[in-house]
Amino acid sequence: MSGRTSEVVAGRDEVAPRPVVGRTTVHAGTVFDLVRDDIDLGDAGVVTREYLDHPGAVAIVVLDPQDRVLLLRQYRHPVRTVMWEVPAGLLDVDGEPAVEAAARELAEEADVVADRWDVLADYATTPGFSNESVRIFLARDVHEVPEAERHERHGEEAEIVTAWVPLDEAVAHVLAGELHNPSAVTGILAAAASRAGGWASLRPVEAEWPYRRGVLPD
Structure with a gap:
């Protein structure tokens, strides 16, 4: 088991962006864009993925x-x-x-x-x-x-x-x-x-939201 894996907490997501070495806007829409990224995965090489870039x-x-x-x-x-x-x-x-x-x-x-x-x-x-x-x-x-x-x-x-x-x-x-x-x-x-659970899980309105666009790293 690698050192990186040993730090992972099961059931808790981790923001861990991989380097984007190229980006193309395939289509610019009225609400969201279709983009194509080239992502460097290190030993796994560079892969290309298309996805919708959405404001949230x-x-x-x-x-x-x-x-x-x-x-x-x-x-x-x-x-x-x-x-x-x-x-x-x-x-x-x-x-x-x-x-x-x-x-x-x-x-x-x-x-x-x-x-x-x-x-x-x-x-x-x-x-x-x-x-x-x-x-x-x-x-x-x-x-x-x-x-x-x-x-x-x-x-x-x-x-x-x-x-x-x-x-x-x-x-x-x-x-x-x-x-x-x-x-x-x-x-x-x-x-x-x-x-x-008696509403104990509720968070304040200013709670961290790392996945909002503009906060989530490229």
């Missing part, structure tokens, strides 16, 4: 005092499905704190404001094909945005329908294979697990 996103599990989670119903064209999701949005404002982006998206998508915020979970959506990272917040102590101040939604967002679903019922939908949005699946299961 935030998602929000909103719980009310009755332990109901707020779900949104929205059409997702790539999978040709109307999905139940948790509120979410892109980190497309340079330098914006993630919790502020989450609060903005929550108000715009669901007409809801939360007074209490915690970090629930972080995940990389498809680490073999994209650098997209998502931070999931838990939002509580919620109230509605006044009707006169509500955001005017367009496109698929104009068709959003909201529902409050008991958290245990939402977990059952996940385990039955009836709910598929990754932020909803991850967030709902994480919320149920954290609740079972």
Whole structure:
């Protein structure tokens, strides 16, 4: 067993970038780019990988005092499905704190404001094909945005329908294979697990997030 392996903690990811010796933008998109990197793996040689360079996103599990989670119903064209999701949005404002982006998206998508915020979970959506990272917040102590101040939604967002679903019922939908949005699946299961532990796993909103673009090394 090598010295490097002996330092590894099983179950804990480690940011350990390998040198990028060449990069090409294959396609520049409106949200993300398709890039091609040549990566020096040392003794394993130089390999070429294509992936989506993505700004990242935030998602929000909103719980009310009755332990109901707020779900949104929205059409997702790539999978040709109307999905139940948790509120979410892109980190497309340079330098914006993630919790502020989450609060903005929550108000715009669901007409809801939360007074209490915690970090629930972080995940990389498809680490073999994209650098997209998502931070999931838990939002509580919620109230509605006044009707006169509500955001005017367009496109698929104009068709959003909201529902409050008991958290245990939402977990059952996940385990039955009836709910598929990754932020909803991850967030709902994480919320149920954290609740079972008395919410001791929650982290502060400024908790380290090494996988956010701009923080993650090239």
